[in-house]
Amino acid sequence: MESSARRPRTVDTRSAVDSFYAPTRTQSVYEPVYAEDDPFSPPVPGHKNTLSNAQRGSSTFPRDQNGAPSHEDAYADEKREPVKGDEEAWDVYADFNNSGPRYSGAVNLATDPTVTGPGTRDGYRALITSDESKSGVGDSSEPVELVTVPAFGPEWTKGELRAMTKKGRAEEKALHRDAKWKEWKNDNRGLFGKKWLTRKAIVWTLFVLIILMAVGLAICLPRVPSFAFNPTAPISTPTNTSNPVVTRGPTANFTFDAVLDLEMSTGGNIIPLHMNNIHANVFIVDTNKLVAQGNTGSFNRKGGTTRRLDIPVLVNYVAPNDTDTTWNLLYSACKSSTTSSRPGLNILIVLDMSIRGLIGTAHTSTSISNLPCPITLPSSSV
Numbered sequence: 001m002e003s004s005a006r007r008p009r010t011v012d013t014r015s016a017v018d019s020f021y022a023p024t025r026t027q028s029v030y031e032p033v034y035a036e037d038d039p040f041s042p043p044v045p046g047h048k049n050t051l052s053n054a055q056r057g058s059s060t061f062p063r064d065q066n067g068a069p070s071h072e073d074a075y076a077d078e079k080r081e082p083v084k085g086d087e088e089a090w091d092v093y094a095d096f097n098n099s100g101p102r103y104s105g106a107v108n109l110a111t112d113p114t115v116t117g118p119g120t121r122d123g124y125r126a127l128i129t130s131d132e133s134k135s136g137v138g139d140s141s142e143p144v145e146l147v148t149v150p151a152f153g154p155e156w157t158k159g160e161l162r163a164m165t166k167k168g169r170a171e172e173k174a175l176h177r178d179a180k181w182k183e184w185k186n187d188n189r190g191l192f193g194k195k196w197l198t199r200k201a202i203v204w205t206l207f208v209l210i211i212l213m214a215v216g217l218a219i220c221l222p223r224v225p226s227f228a229f230n231p232t233a234p235i236s237t238p239t240n241t242s243n244p245v246v247t248r249g250p251t252a253n254f255t256f257d258a259v260l261d262l263e264m265s266t267g268g269n270i271i272p273l274h275m276n277n278i279h280a281n282v283f284i285v286d287t288n289k290l291v292a293q294g295n296t297g298s299f300n301r302k303g304g305t306t307r308r309l310d311i312p313v314l315v316n317y318v319a320p321n322d323t324d325t326t327w328n329l330l331y332s333a334c335k336s337s338t339t340s341s342r343p344g345l346n347i348l349i350v351l352d353m354s355i356r357g358l359i360g361t362a363h364t365s366t367s368i369s370n371l372p373c374p375i376t377l378p379s380s381s382v
Helices: 158-163 166-185 199-220 325-334
Strands: 226-229 245-247 252-265 273-284 289-295 299-301 306-319 345-355 362-371
Touching: 158 166, 226 362, 252 325, 273 306, 273 325, 289 325, 306 325, 325 345
Parallel strands: none
Antiparallel strands: 226 252, 245 252, 252 306, 273 289, 273 299, 273 345, 289 306, 345 362
């Protein structure tokens, strides 16, 4: 039967050619492709049957040796396709490697890339190069160099490359610091990440701390005490003392014990005052010579009080001979009063005070004129 005389399909109007991605389904020997080939289908008007009426009749239908109708003889001329195995899996890469329905050479397209003509589609034929064998392309034994080309330009911008340098990181940190400083100045950010440590809160906190420190210093800071001498007897002799030593000759000596009688006032102190030591120096004003020294040692005094303070001193002056001016002044003031009148001494007392809580040493001094000598030498003395 020629293709021009073929009648339209009436039994199955679906395409006999499946999708490219699914293989053609297998036709059964009991399922004719065309209706005119089916002996059991009703005749179609206007078309010529391939089988005669005698062949369609059940009485003349071929039978086997047992007398049963033989269907295999009726379909002896039917084309049979080989039985296929499992259907192939769907190739997801078909449209990307020129193997899909759009690019494949289907039905009337030539598979040979060298063939051209009306039945070919040159736009979709495979391309080959004549130098493929020479260049070594496709030879698995040769090493292949792979080159990665960025698809969308350079991976890093100029600014990003600069930000990765040491200078760029330093600039970024500086920008962060400036931003935080501006936020803190505008009271939008707290100090050290604390929201309540704004500029206003810090100012008030510092103000309160300064006031508390001032009050604390006013209460706890020690003040230098004031001193006053006993007007009647600023210098006296202790009760238990040795006899004075007075010598003449090439080495003149004048030695005796004495006590400075003072009044100490701590009225400027609120808390008790701790004195580490008070060192006393006694000078003769006329010659500016040091003649006596003494120390009190450590002691405490209540704040806001005035009490007596005795500073023991040792008068000890050594001269090269008895014609020394300072030695003669001391001897004249302390000699026996039965023989002649005794002149007074002009002295300068300097006190060096070491007070706990104060840095350095505090100093105070006073001078006394016409001070009588606290001792009297015996008439038998030199």
